[in-house]
Amino acid sequence: MRLAKWHTAMLLKRGNGSWFERIAMLLMLAGLCVMILLPLFSLFSKAVTDKQGEYNGLENFIDYFSTPALLSSLQHTVYVSALTAILSVVLGFLFAFALTRTNVPGKMFFKTVSLLMLFAPTMMLGIGLTYLFGNQGLVTTGFFDALPFHWDIGLYGPTGIVMAEVMYTFPQACLILVVSLSFADFNLYEAAKTMGAGKGRIFFTITLPNMKYGLISSFFVCFTLAFTDFGAPQVVGGSYNVLATEIYKQVIGQQNMGMGATVGIILTLPAILAFIVDRFITSRQHAISARAVPYRISPSRKRDGFFLAFCIASSGMILLLIGTVFAASVIKIWPYNLSLSLKHYDFSKVAGGSLQPFWTSLRMSAWTAVIGTAVTFAGAYLIEKTKTLPVLRQAGYFLSILPLALPGIVLGLSYIFFFNKASNPMHGIYGTIWILVLANIAHFYSVAFVTATSALKKLDREIETASDSLGVPRYKTLLRVTLPLCLPAVLEMAMYFFINSMVTVSAVMFLYAADLKLASVSIVNMEDAGDIAPAAAMSTLIVMTNIGVRLLYEAVTHQIKKRTQAWQTREQ
Amino acid sequence: MKKWVGTALTTVLIISALTACGGNKNNTNAQQGANGNKAAAEANAELTVYTALEDDQIQTYLESYKAAHPNVKVNIVRDSTGVITAKLLAEKDNPVADVVWGTAATSLLVLDQNNMLEGYSPKGIENIQPEFKDKQEPAHWVGIDAWETAFAVNTAELKKKGLEIPKSYADLIKPEYKGLIVMPNPASSGTGFLTVNGLQQLMGDSDAWSYLDKLDQNIAVYTESGSKPAKMAGTGEYPIGISFGYRAIQEKKGGAPVEVVFPAEGSGWDVEANALMKKDNIKPEAKEFLDWAISEEPMKKYNENYAILAMKTDSSVIPEGYSKDPISQLVKLDLNKAAETRDATLAEWSKRYEAKSEKK
Numbered sequence: 001m002r003l004a005k006w007h008t009a010m011l012l013k014r015g016n017g018s019w020f021e022r023i024a025m026l027l028m029l030a031g032l033c034v035m036i037l038l039p040l041f042s043l044f045s046k047a048v049t050d051k052q053g054e055y056n057g058l059e060n061f062i063d064y065f066s067t068p069a070l071l072s073s074l075q076h077t078v079y080v081s082a083l084t085a086i087l088s089v090v091l092g093f094l095f096a097f098a099l100t101r102t103n104v105p106g107k108m109f110f111k112t113v114s115l116l117m118l119f120a121p122t123m124m125l126g127i128g129l130t131y132l133f134g135n136q137g138l139v140t141t142g143f144f145d146a147l148p149f150h151w152d153i154g155l156y157g158p159t160g161i162v163m164a165e166v167m168y169t170f171p172q173a174c175l176i177l178v179v180s181l182s183f184a185d186f187n188l189y190e191a192a193k194t195m196g197a198g199k200g201r202i203f204f205t206i207t208l209p210n211m212k213y214g215l216i217s218s219f220f221v222c223f224t225l226a227f228t229d230f231g232a233p234q235v236v237g238g239s240y241n242v243l244a245t246e247i248y249k250q251v252i253g254q255q256n257m258g259m260g261a262t263v264g265i266i267l268t269l270p271a272i273l274a275f276i277v278d279r280f281i282t283s284r285q286h287a288i289s290a291r292a293v294p295y296r297i298s299p300s301r302k303r304d305g306f307f308l309a310f311c312i313a314s315s316g317m318i319l320l321l322i323g324t325v326f327a328a329s330v331i332k333i334w335p336y337n338l339s340l341s342l343k344h345y346d347f348s349k350v351a352g353g354s355l356q357p358f359w360t361s362l363r364m365s366a367w368t369a370v371i372g373t374a375v376t377f378a379g380a381y382l383i384e385k386t387k388t389l390p391v392l393r394q395a396g397y398f399l400s401i402l403p404l405a406l407p408g409i410v411l412g413l414s415y416i417f418f419f420n421k422a423s424n425p426m427h428g429i430y431g432t433i434w435i436l437v438l439a440n441i442a443h444f445y446s447v448a449f450v451t452a453t454s455a456l457k458k459l460d461r462e463i464e465t466a467s468d469s470l471g472v473p474r475y476k477t478l479l480r481v482t483l484p485l486c487l488p489a490v491l492e493m494a495m496y497f498f499i500n501s502m503v504t505v506s507a508v509m510f511l512y513a514a515d516l517k518l519a520s521v522s523i524v525n526m527e528d529a530g531d532i533a534p535a536a537a538m539s540t541l542i543v544m545t546n547i548g549v550r551l552l553y554e555a556v557t558h559q560i561k562k563r564t565q566a567w568q569t570r571e572q
Numbered sequence: 573m574k575k576w577v578g579t580a581l582t583t584v585l586i587i588s589a590l591t592a593c594g595g596n597k598n599n600t601n602a603q604q605g606a607n608g609n610k611a612a613a614e615a616n617a618e619l620t621v622y623t624a625l626e627d628d629q630i631q632t633y634l635e636s637y638k639a640a641h642p643n644v645k646v647n648i649v650r651d652s653t654g655v656i657t658a659k660l661l662a663e664k665d666n667p668v669a670d671v672v673w674g675t676a677a678t679s680l681l682v683l684d685q686n687n688m689l690e691g692y693s694p695k696g697i698e699n700i701q702p703e704f705k706d707k708q709e710p711a712h713w714v715g716i717d718a719w720e721t722a723f724a725v726n727t728a729e730l731k732k733k734g735l736e737i738p739k740s741y742a743d744l745i746k747p748e749y750k751g752l753i754v755m756p757n758p759a760s761s762g763t764g765f766l767t768v769n770g771l772q773q774l775m776g777d778s779d780a781w782s783y784l785d786k787l788d789q790n791i792a793v794y795t796e797s798g799s800k801p802a803k804m805a806g807t808g809e810y811p812i813g814i815s816f817g818y819r820a821i822q823e824k825k826g827g828a829p830v831e832v833v834f835p836a837e838g839s840g841w842d843v844e845a846n847a848l849m850k851k852d853n854i855k856p857e858a859k860e861f862l863d864w865a866i867s868e869e870p871m872k873k874y875n876e877n878y879a880i881l882a883m884k885t886d887s888s889v890i891p892e893g894y895s896k897d898p899i900s901q902l903v904k905l906d907l908n909k910a911a912e913t914r915d916a917t918l919a920e921w922s923k924r925y926e927a928k929s930e931k932k
Binding site for chain 1: 628649652655658659662760793794797803807827829
């Protein structure tokens with residue numbers, strides 16, 4: 001989600017900021033260093049130490065590349081991620097095309113459904129697939145022998161991982177591609193038509209070239225997400241090992257931190273590459289002619305029919321998966337006793353322990369939303385509204401978007417190494433809820449930062465100038481003008497922090513203390529212990545909560561927009 | 573001038589945001605200090621207990637402890653045997669755990685070999701049978717019960733496939749069970765380790781490995797936990813799970829079409845035991861916890877789940893689902909030897925079968 005949103009936000013970026021503020025800037029830089037840079041240094045130094053903590057140079061890397069079982073995890077991950085990225089981009093393209101270039105009915109519905117997966121932890125996708133295509137799955141058993149056929153797709157292994165990852169990355173690809181498909185100049189299409197170009201030719205010479213950056217970017221986003229995901233392979237990977245599960249095994253199973261750090265660095269490489277490619281692309285994608293005319297959709301029943309079928313099929317798959325997980329969570333003993341029961345929502349007898357992890361998750365996510373939004377907005381305000389000391393500003397900007405390139409697992413590991421050192425003055429937050437909040441803020445910082453930045457950029461610089469000349473203090477302007485005007489963006493940031501903190505596993509799974517188990521982590525634990533139905537129940541709770549928060553957000557924004565933003569007719 | 577007001581405000585904003593974490597940190601530090609330094613008045617004592625006991629057992633077991641020590645906050649860290657062992661070993665220089673409870677004796681022996689356990693003979697140790705406790709005085713570990721290999725077999729699924737219920741290890745390597753069996757990875761699971769070790773001491777080292785090679789041909793996946801194979805058998809995901817007695821019986825009790833099979837050749841086994849961690853500030857509560865852990869109340873509770881108790885008693889009830897004489901089902905084995913060869917066994921195992929193991 002963060003990469004996709006990041007890309008979207010970058011496409012919409014415009015304008016420039018103004019004033020300077022020395023101490024706050026330095027403080028912000030220091031904060032970002034503690035949150036991001038220093039932990040990363042600990043990770044790098046850990047990668048060059050052995051199990052006993054002695055320096056051993058590149059030994060770990062040599063070890064890694066000479067152990068067949070470890071090396072195979074790299075090959076597996078590359079294969080699975082590439083396949084996922086190709087499938088997701090193709091499917092995402094078709095879906096985005098249907099939404100932007102056809103007259104398919106029910107676009108709002110399809111769009112909403114395609115985004116549902118963003119509210120679910122990735123383990124849930126794996127669990128859903130298990131119930132559909134596992135050895136006792138609905139499809140595998142032909143709806144418990146109700147259908148005349150059985151269909152065993154051999155879920156466990158690369159098939160299952162790719163299926164889950166495609167479902168997970170599909171909305172991301174859609175988000176990016178919808179934006180790039182909507183940047184079109186209809187003049188070009190008309191000209192081509194006048195010159196007698198056929199549909200195929202127009203597609204290959206105008207549509208595709210126009211969105212090539214979007215395609216490349218979505219490919220990298222999907223690749224990176226699949227490359228670093230832990231939840232889905234953990235559930236449906238079977239004996240097919242990938243990098244993320246390999247780190248888990250090294251760190252949790254064998255407590256081999258050095259090797260965990262080593263694999264972590266390998267895990268970061270494609271993300272960094274994606275980051276560079278994305279920066280390069282966004283720096284080029286601004287050129288859209290001011291005289292461009294929006295695309296006008298020509299009527300075509302054949303085309304609409306095809307895309308409607310496609311939209312129904314893909315939305316159907318998403319709804320089926322979520323529905324299956326909901327159903328499995330209230331079925332007594334799948335598949336032998338299909339009567340309904342809420343017993344799987346009693347977590348006291350399984351690895352979850354109780355409903356406590358869910359409450360802890362709520363608490364953590366709420367704190368992350370509140371503190372994260374405040375910190376990120378302040379950071380964006382400083383960088384956006386200052387103009388002297390460009391070096392510091394640039395550094396601050398770079399640090400603010402750096403977390404985009406950091407997989408959650410890597411961030412989580414870095415935090416153990418950095419904060420668990422007794423010599424660290426902030427050692428005290430280790431084992432408390434605050435380290436989880438901090439890790440989440442760092443993990444999701446960049447997208448929220450860009451949201452805040454683009455909201456601030458939309459405001460006229462004259463506001464500050466005007467208040468200065470009227471003798472109104474800056475803080476009053478901030479509180480009375482800037483903040484209220486940015487309220488929709490602030491709410492969006494808070495929602496983004498909240499939802500992602502609810503579903504994330506990767507950054508927090510190494511950091512939570514015994515009495516602070518989280519809902520998402522408890523899903524992993526329950527799945528590990530074979531308690532699949534309670535894991536489905538916990539997933540259901542998380543999805544429901546997130547949908548609730550999203551609806552609340554929509555309602556509140558709707559109210560605010562109606563009341564305060566009437567003057568701002570320009571589309572965001 | 574005005575600018576600086578704005579500056580100040582923004583600064584305050586950021587500082588307060590950043591120290592939202594910091595402020596609490598001080599709190600925690602204070603708490604930790606209190607716990608660590610002056611082995612606190614029982615008032616707000618905190619005890620960190622590492623355990624590999626089953627999640628569904630822990631809370632019931634703890635009831636009588638909580639009744640007797642309402643003011644001690646018990647932090648339970650639970651994970652599979654191998655994970656707990658690895659965690660304890662990793663924290664060797666700076667142990668977090670105060671006591672280890674209900675964790676494989678073979679693992680505790682490894683810790684002891686690393687000089688990580690403090691000798692302490694809890695009250696009532698004389699009631700524990702000699703083979704279930706450390707020979708040293710004071711004892712470095714004390715057992716509470718024993719658990720053993722059992723197969724959970726899904727009868728409904730085997731019936732569909734027209735297959736017999738396997739009764740022995742020898743049955744498991746028959747070609748018709750190919751891809752139907754799930755077994756725990758001994759590196760992470762205590763049940764996995766006691767099963768492999770049981771085979772080693774039953775058949776001798778080289779025969780055991782060649783048996784495991786053949787078994788590997790039939791294994792669909794190696795799981796991280798020892799419970800999961802039984803649970804998978806329960807849902808029929810994979811019809812045969814090599815697991816342990818308690819879990820297999822629980823699945824059956826829960827209503828799954830599961831038959832519990834104790835292998836004809838004999839079951840591998842291990843003792844679930846407790847120990848005191850060697851550290852600078854050993855809390856009196858830690859010792860009290862160990863006293864409680866082998867007292868009558870919890871022993872009764874252990875006995876509801878496990879047929880074989882560490883306590884000497886003539887009236888130990890054989891729980892439902894067990895064969896009449898669970899002790900005669902056990903392979904004769906030497907736990908010390910198992911602990912000594914643990915590293916080598918696990919290394920050999922992962923060399924041979926790691927590729928097929930579930931992550932972790």
